[in-house]
Amino acid sequence: MTEALLKVENLRVELKTKEGTVPVIDDISFELNYGESLSFVGESGCGKSMTALAIMGLLPEKISKISSGRILFEGQDLTRLSTQDLRKIRGNKISMIFQEPMSSLNPVYSIGEQITEVLKLHQNLRGSVAWRRAEELLDAVKIPDPKRRIRDYPFQMSGGQRQRVMIAMALACKPKILIADEPTTALDVTVQAQIFELLNDLKTKTGTSIILITHDMGVVAKMAQKMIVMYAGRSCEVGDVRHVIDTPAHPYTSGLISCVPHVDESTYRQSDRITEIPGIVPSLKDFGDEKCLFASRCRKQSEKCWRKRPKLEAVSDQQGVACWNRENLNVK
Amino acid sequence: MSNNAQSEILLQVKNLSVEFITKSGLWGRNKHVLKAVDNVSFSIKKGQTVGLVGESGSGKTTAALAIARLIDANQGVVKMNSMDLLKIHGEELRQARTKLQFIFQDPYSSLNPRKRAEEIVREPLDSLTDFDLKTRNDVVKKLFRSVGLREEQQKLFPHQFSGGQRQRLGIARALATNPELIICDEAVSALDVAVQAQILNLLKDLQRDHSLTYLFISHDLGVVKYMCDTVVVMYMGRIVEHAESAQIFSRPRHPYTKALLDAVPKLHMSNDTRSIEEVHPPEPTQGMSDQGCKFASRCPIALSKCKNVAPELVELNDNHQVACHAFDDV
Numbered sequence: 127m128t129e130a131l132l133k134v135e136n137l138r139v140e141l142k143t144k145e146g147t148v149p150v151i152d153d154i155s156f157e158l159n160y161g162e163s164l165s166f167v168g169e170s171g172c173g174k175s176m177t178a179l180a181i182m183g184l185l186p187e188k189i190s191k192i193s194s195g196r197i198l199f200e201g202q203d204l205t206r207l208s209t210q211d212l213r214k215i216r217g218n219k220i221s222m223i224f225q226e227p228m229s230s231l232n233p234v235y236s237i238g239e240q241i242t243e244v245l246k247l248h249q250n251l252r253g254s255v256a257w258r259r260a261e262e263l264l265d266a267v268k269i270p271d272p273k274r275r276i277r278d279y280p281f282q283m284s285g286g287q288r289q290r291v292m293i294a295m296a297l298a299c300k301p302k303i304l305i306a307d308e309p310t311t312a313l314d315v316t317v318q319a320q321i322f323e324l325l326n327d328l329k330t331k332t333g334t335s336i337i338l339i340t341h342d343m344g345v346v347a348k349m350a351q352k353m354i355v356m357y358a359g360r361s362c363e364v365g366d367v368r369h370v371i372d373t374p375a376h377p378y379t380s381g382l383i384s385c386v387p388h389v390d391e392s393t394y395r396q397s398d399r400i401t402e403i404p405g406i407v408p409s410l411k412d413f414g415d416e417k418c419l420f421a422s423r424c425r426k427q428s429e430k431c432w433r434k435r436p437k438l439e440a441v442s443d444q445q446g447v448a449c450w451n452r453e454n455l456n457v458k
Numbered sequence: 459m460s461n462n463a464q465s466e467i468l469l470q471v472k473n474l475s476v477e478f479i480t481k482s483g484l485w486g487r488n489k490h491v492l493k494a495v496d497n498v499s500f501s502i503k504k505g506q507t508v509g510l511v512g513e514s515g516s517g518k519t520t521a522a523l524a525i526a527r528l529i530d531a532n533q534g535v536v537k538m539n540s541m542d543l544l545k546i547h548g549e550e551l552r553q554a555r556t557k558l559q560f561i562f563q564d565p566y567s568s569l570n571p572r573k574r575a576e577e578i579v580r581e582p583l584d585s586l587t588d589f590d591l592k593t594r595n596d597v598v599k600k601l602f603r604s605v606g607l608r609e610e611q612q613k614l615f616p617h618q619f620s621g622g623q624r625q626r627l628g629i630a631r632a633l634a635t636n637p638e639l640i641i642c643d644e645a646v647s648a649l650d651v652a653v654q655a656q657i658l659n660l661l662k663d664l665q666r667d668h669s670l671t672y673l674f675i676s677h678d679l680g681v682v683k684y685m686c687d688t689v690v691v692m693y694m695g696r697i698v699e700h701a702e703s704a705q706i707f708s709r710p711r712h713p714y715t716k717a718l719l720d721a722v723p724k725l726h727m728s729n730d731t732r733s734i735e736e737v738h739p740p741e742p743t744q745g746m747s748d749q750g751c752k753f754a755s756r757c758p759i760a761l762s763k764c765k766n767v768a769p770e771l772v773e774l775n776d777n778h779q780v781a782c783h784a785f786d787d788v
Contacts (some may be wrong), residue, residue, distance in 0.1 A: 169650045240538035314513040314677060341651050344723035371725060383725070385655035387684030389707060390724045399662065400684060406620050415537035 129201060130157040131302060131335055132181070137195035139173075139180050141410070142188075143421050150176050150190070152359040153311075158303065163329065163336040165350035165367070167343065167382065171407045173359040174339045178305045181337075182222055183212045200302075221296040225308040226290035231280040236274035237264075244298040263294040267324060270403075286317035288448055290324065297328060305337045322349055343383050349442040354381045358392040358408055358419040361438060365445035375447040377426050378403070418450065426451040468671050469525070469639055470501040474534030476517075476524050494520040496695040498534075502639070506775065507665070507672040509686030509703070511679065511718070517695040518675045522641050525673070526560055527551065538639065556635035563644035564626035568618040575627055576602075576612035582634045601630040604667075605660060622653035622715050626660070633664065641673045646681060661777075679722050691715045694752040697771060701778040711780040711788050714753050751783070753782045759787045 139151035150252050151173045163432055166174040179185050181197055183204060197204040199220065204212065223232045232240060241260040245251040251259055256278070264272035265336035267290040280288055289309060296304055306325065326349070338349055346353050346367060353370055355363040355378060365377040374380040381403040405423040412419060421431040430450050438448040466584055476495040482488045495517045500506045510518045524531040527543060536543040537659060543554060559582070562568040576598050583594045602609060605626040625645065634639050642661070646654045658681065664670060676682050682689060682703075689706045691699040691714065701713040710716045751757070754764040761784050771781040782788070 164518070169652055315718060315721040319723075322723070340509040342723065344725050347725050348723040357633060382651060386651050387658070387680040388725050389679045389719060389722050390726060391680075391683070398684070399659050400655050404656070404660055406622065406653065407650075427606055 130198075131160050131162075131200065132158040133196075133198040133209045134177075134181070135196045137177070137180060137197065138193050138440075139176055139185065139190060140193045141190045143410055145411040148410050149163055149193075150359050150410070151180060154195075154354075154356075154359075154361055155355055156361075157363065158335050158337065158352075160302075161329065161335060162352065163338060163350045165338045165340060165346045165353045166356055167346055167353060168356035169339060169341065169382075169407050172356045174356055175307055176359075177356070178222065178307055178337065178339055181303075182216055182220060182305065183207075183209075184216075210322070214248075217244060217296075217301075218299045219301050220303045220305065221299070221301040222305040222307065223289070223292045223296050223309050225311050227292050227312070228280065230292060231288060233280055236277050236279055237283070240296060241276075241291070241295050245423060248299045259298075260294075263298055264291070265295070266328070267291070267294045268320075283311050284317075286320065289313065289317075289321055293321075293324065293328075297332070297334070300332060301334060303335045303337060305339070307339045308341070309338075325349070341382075343371060343386065344388065355382070359413050360383055360419065360448065362420065362449065363445070363447045364438065365442075369444040371440065373445075373453075375441050375445060375452040376449045377424050377451070377453070378420050380453060418448075424451075426453075466504045467501050468504045468538060469492050469537070469673070470537040471525060472499045472535040472537070474498045474521060474524060474536065475532045476529065477532045478522050490620045493695050495508065495524060497529075498692070498695075498697055500690050500700060502671055502673060504638075504671055505665070505669050506687045507685050509682040509689040510673065510675045510692065511677065511682055511689060513677065513718075514693035515694070516692040518692055520695075521692070522560075522643055522673060522675055526558055526641055527555075528560075552586060556582075557638045559632035559635065559637040559640050561628050561632045561640060561642045561645040565621055565628055566616075566648075566650050568628055569624060571616050573615070574612070575606075575607075575614050575616070575619070577628060578616070578732075579634055580733075582631060586635050597634065598630075601633055604633070604664065605630045619647055620653075621649055622656060625649060625653075625657055629657075629660065629664070633668070634745050636668075637670070638672045639673065641675070643675045644677070645674075647676065647678065654681075661685070677718060679707075680757075691718070696752065697779075697781065698753065699780045699782075700771070701780075702776070705776070705778050711774065711778065711785045712753075712782050713757050713784070713788050714760055716788055717756075751781075 134154060134156050135152055137154045138149055140147045141150045154177060166177060180192060184325055189371055192205050199215065202341050206209060238257060238260050242256040242261060245256045245259055261272045269275050269287060282360055307364050325336060330347045340346060350367050353367050354361050355376065357378050363370055363374065363379045370379060371383065374383060384401045385403055387400055403423055408419055416435050417433060418431040418436055421427045428451055436450050438446050440446045474495055475493065475497055478492045478494055480490045480492050498521055500508065512518050523529045525536050528629060531544055538558065541554060546554060579601055580594055580598050583597060599609060602612060607623065607626055614736065619627065646657050649657060665672065674685050684705050689701065689703050690697055691712065693714050699706065699715045706715060710719055713715060750765045751769050754760045756763065764783055767782045769781045771779050773779050
């Protein structure tokens with residue numbers, strides 16, 4: 127077996143709060159292979175974005191740090207690199223697109239200037255060469271009439287187009303990994319579908335691996351091969367997307383799936399209710415406690431859940447779960 | 459559920475239009491009329507939920523704001539309890555407002571950060587009713603219980619609540635004057651999925667207990683399917699399809715409705731029959747001519763006449779209305 131493109135081992139990120147230091151990412155491990163797509167799912171405040179920032183080396187300084195674990199990118203431990211070396215990888219071999227395409231573009235520079243900035247920095251392209259490459263990139267993300275639009279400013283573009291520009295910038299250096307943090311949350315469904323189409327397209331063409339952060343199980347089903355369900359900084363279920371969605375073993379995973387009304391569900395009646403997950407994500411001060419942090423919201427909780435933290439265990443070749451009272455899977 | 463009270467019509471909207479004037483050029487010399495809501499008609503039966511769906515910019519919120527008299531409509535009739543809401547003024551309007559309340563999208567910006575929770579919930583009572591303070595406070599206490607908040611939370615400020623709890627406050631405030639119709643404008647869009655489910659169930663419970671009627675605006679079709687009895691699909695200010703929820707989701711007749719449904723990522727691959735490649739970039743431009751079907755430029759099955767003749771909303775069967783020349787091909 128060849129070595130994985132990205133291998134995260136027992137990553138732990140600590141955050142300083144008023145109440146003391148808490149682990150916002152607590153013992154996360156995963157592998158990402160070439161050309162593969164992996165999805166992080168969970169509610170807000172569960173550490174999905176923090177994981178992405180840790181990989182990018184963009185954790186907020188002073189208040190947070192990687193306290194243990196390794197992030198191996200092509201065999202190189204990113205946690206040990208100097209800022210300078212990291213800068214060579216960031217935006218070049220690993221790049222990221224964010225949720226809000228308006229606030230992540232600079233309003234006072236034209237999009238051409240913003241794309242060529244990346245090309246100057248990482249690929250040493252200058253002048254008209256860089257400009258032409260930027261046009262090609264805009265064309266690749268299917269912005270109509272790129273020769274004219276390249277001179278536009280962000281406010282002249284629609285939300286979907288701005289996200290396309292972000293993707294063009296992220297792809298400027300043909301990265302090995304593209305991290306997309308809720309890339310379509312602010313967009314309409316039709317635009318969302320086009321952005322996903324584009325990402326899938328680019329993945330097949332360039333072989334870029336994708337890490338997708340989302341809270342929408344439908345998006346996961348459509349876009350990813352592997353998934354990690356995160357809760358309170360820990361991974362509670364991991365595995366192959368089809369297995370996890372069809373036969374979720376963790377009560378949180380099945381809760382996340384059934385608490386959202388889906389259009390492909392059979393018709394709802396007025397008397398129908400969706401199964402809700404009661405309560406909310408625990409506050410930061412409870413993170414890291416030696417118990418199952420989901421217990422207070424769990425319909426299957428038992429006495430043991432409050433006493434001991436469940437470890438991630440394999441239920442099959444394709445699926446692992448951290449739960450004392452996991453769902454009974456009918457293994458086919 | 460087919461007793462008489464159910465089939466009574468509570469709100470009737472007829473030919474509602476809202477126009478905005480956009481200015482461009484030097485000192486805004488070039489004026490252009492933008493029809494944000496264009497001749498929209500629909501009605502809501504008592505105790506039912508009507509969903510208003512469409513992409514951003516389709517006029518959903520504008521229509522709702524006009525119905526609630528929060529912006530002015532240019533023409534049309536909005537009848538509630540045989541009173542035209544667009545024609546009344548002063549005390550009459552104040553009384554009417556008690557019967558129609560709004561729940562807003564963003565639970566952060568829609569609550570006054572300097573007021574305590576109980577004051578926020580009491581506010582509609584203060585301004586729209588003539589009860590004495592004790593009665594008003596009793597009502598507030600009851601409201602807190604019915605939306606699942608604790609009594610001791612009454613004294614807290616908005617920032618001390620979570621997103622879901624804030625939306626509960628917004629709901630309590632909307633319920634305060636004992637309204638008949640509540641307009642929910644993307645009421646759950648800003649919430650986390652698990653909390654969203656809690657709020658949706660709460661809205662359903664309240665509907666049952668208080669026999670409420672909802673006008674439910676959302677871009678999330680799954681949520682609309684779960685909440686609504688009837689669905690109105692809007693595109694660039696016009697209604698393109700109007701039918702019972704079951705009809706819309708099982709057999710959409712307008713290509714736009716179909717495109718919207720196809721665009722939603724499905725949980726199970728077998729249900730994924732999408733063909734979004736066919737629907738071209740959504741660039742609704744403002745200066746477009748009023749002639750023809752506004753969806754024609756994006757439509758995969760557009761006929762030659764679609765560009766010139768605007769399709770009328772026609773009744774197919776069972777109250778299924780669609781505005782499309784080529785609906786047979788969908």
